[in-house]
Structures are given as C-alpha cells and as structure tokens.
Amino acid sequence: MSIRPPRRIFRSQAQGARREQAFGTTVIAGIAGAIIGGLVVLFSAPSDLFGRSPAPYGHVFASAATFAIVDAQTLWLDGTLVRLEGVDAPPRGRACEQSNGALHDCGAAAVAALSALVRDRDVTCDLAGRDAEGFTRGLCRAGDVPLNRGLIAAGWARATSDLAGFQEDERAARAAHRGLWAHPTAL
DSSP: OOSSOOOOSSOOHHHHHHHHHHHHHHHHHHHHHHHHHHHHHHHHSOHHHHSOOOOOEEEEEEOTTTOEEEETTEEEETTEEEEETTEEOOOTTOEEEOTTSOEEEHHHHHHHHHHHHHTTOOEEEEEEEEOTTSOEEEEEEETTEEHHHHHHHTTSSEESSOGGGHHHHHHHHHHTTOGGGGSTTOO
C-alpha cells in the first residue's frame, strides 16, 4: 500500500468553479479601478482642459462677401460667431405695433437696420471674451461705422452696458422716438 494519495490528472469541478469565480472578481475589480482612476484624472485636471476653449481676444475681420448677419445682435465672421457687446436687440418674430395699429416684426426690422449700417462694407470686430451664454463678444464696425453704437442710436436695440456712451445713445433714440421707441408696445 502506498502512503501517498493517488495523483490526479483532472481537477474536480468545484476547484474549476472557484478559479472562474476568482477570475471574474479580479476582472470586475480591475474595471472598477480603471473607472475610479479615470475619474480621479478627470477631476484633478485643470477645468479648462475639458471645458470650453479659452475666451477669444484680439480682432476678427471678414470681407463684405464672406460675413453674414445671423440676427440683429449676432454676426458670423470668418468662422467666428460674434455677438455685439452691450446690445440687446429683439429676436425675429417679436411683434411691434406701427402708428396705424398694424403689427410688424421688430426683429426683422432690427436686422434690416443692422444691414443698412453694414452696407456691403468689410467688418472688423475687437473681441472681448465671452458673454454669459458662451458667445464671443465684440465691438464691431463696418468701415468707420460702429455697429454696436449705431444699432442702439438708430433705436433698434437696448443698451446693456455703458460702453462708449451706449446708454446716452439709447436715451436719445427714446427721446426722438426712433426704431423700437416709436411705439410704446415695442419692448
């Protein structure tokens, strides 16, 4: 009789099940560790690394043939969407009453006023960062005509700041009943 137990070539199913269970647990722990490690890297990185691009400053230029008016306070210049700084113009579809009692689209009239200020001229904007909605802000001009101030002075926008005398221009437009201020239901 032999004192040693017989040598087994095949393992029992219980041993195989324990090894598979241990392997599954190891895989799950590895995946969880990778997720936690990724979150640590994500939250420890600088916020601007994964956030918006830095606020734009400098100048942007577009020739008369390459820019577009998006609405009465937003221009598309050379691939950059620029919102006029200090200007609050009505959106398209905002109804205003005319002197004869008929309604017209104040937003469309404001766009027409901005188009008249531009008059097929090249547009240049001095960029000043981003607004609260993430749009690039800028003081723009078409040739020598300042668009921000011109739109307010024509009465087709409110002044949201006192840049370059915007508030004074709005008061003058109200007093002269120009643009939006021609009728009490304008804004």
